[in-house]
């Protein structure tokens with residue numbers, strides 16, 4: 382039984398210990414683990430007035446900060462980095478003793494490398510780097526580098542392998558992938574996400590405008606299994622999901638194949 386219900390999180394070393402261990406990834410798995418970290422309301426809304434912060438709770442903040450404190454690299458889409466005003470990662474004081482090394486770099490994924498993103502990386506003064514697609518125009522890469530921004534260009538080839546190769550070259554074993562919904566849709570479809578750490582905010586946004594947890598052109602079904610779930614006195618549900626490997630088409634009335642999870646559960 383993986384569920385746990387700590388009484389209080391704030392300033393409670395025992396609860397912090399439980400939370401930290403709830404976020405340890407599943408054993409086995411690939412050498413580079415991509416772990417998505419998201420928050421949504423109960424109806425699946427991920428932003429209010431274009432930002433996710435209003436959905437956050439103190440417990441969600443602890444989860445988010447812990448995932449950064451665990452990570453070798455933070456990965457995020459350019460839409461999110463711009464909308465949320467990303468800067469360099471910092472290690473929260475609650476987790477500082479568990480991470481005796483500098484905060485991870487934040488890698489912003491982009492294809493077009495817009496000027497706005499270059500300006501944001503410059504004003505961050507380091508710690509916010511670019512991961513450009515192999516197809517990103519050369520002049521955009523040169524413009525960013527001339528402005529002093531670190532740009533990693535993804536190797537040619539299938540996207541999944543290119544991204545894992547880049548992350549491996551950066552020495553990343555554990556990656557906190559912070560969305561957004563469009564990139565999460567792409568990554569899930571391509572089998573790039575190994576786990577989803579999802580906070581459900583204790584509210585429904587009636588008439589919310591999205592974006593919803595995952596956005597994609599083609600609907601796909603991705604099998605998942607819950608590995609950890611807990612709540613806290615102030616509400617909210619904090620979960621860690623393991624992602625199945627093969628997305629399937631939507632259609633018909635059948636359920637997705639969960640045989641692999643059943644086998645695992647039966648030992």
Ligand SMILES: NC(=O)c1ccc[n+]([C@@H]2O[C@H](COP(=O)([O-])OP(=O)(O)OC[C@H]3O[C@@H](n4cnc5c(N)ncnc54)[C@H](OP(=O)(O)O)[C@@H]3O)[C@@H](O)[C@H]2O)c1
Pocket residue numbers: 418419420421426427428431432433457458459460461462464465490491492493494495512513514540559560561562563564565567592596
């Ligand atoms: N609640 C949450 O947990 C949460 C988390 C994150 C974001 N959000 C919200 O979601 C919104 C932003 O998310 P979003 O879905 O619009 O954008 P996003 O997924 O963060 O970023 C999309 C961008 O990523 C780049 N990209 C996509 N595929 C790529 C690829 N294969 N290679 C390289 N770059 C690629 C492109 O950047 P270029 O256009 O630069 O080429 C694309 O426009 C905001 O409102 C934010 O507040 C919520």
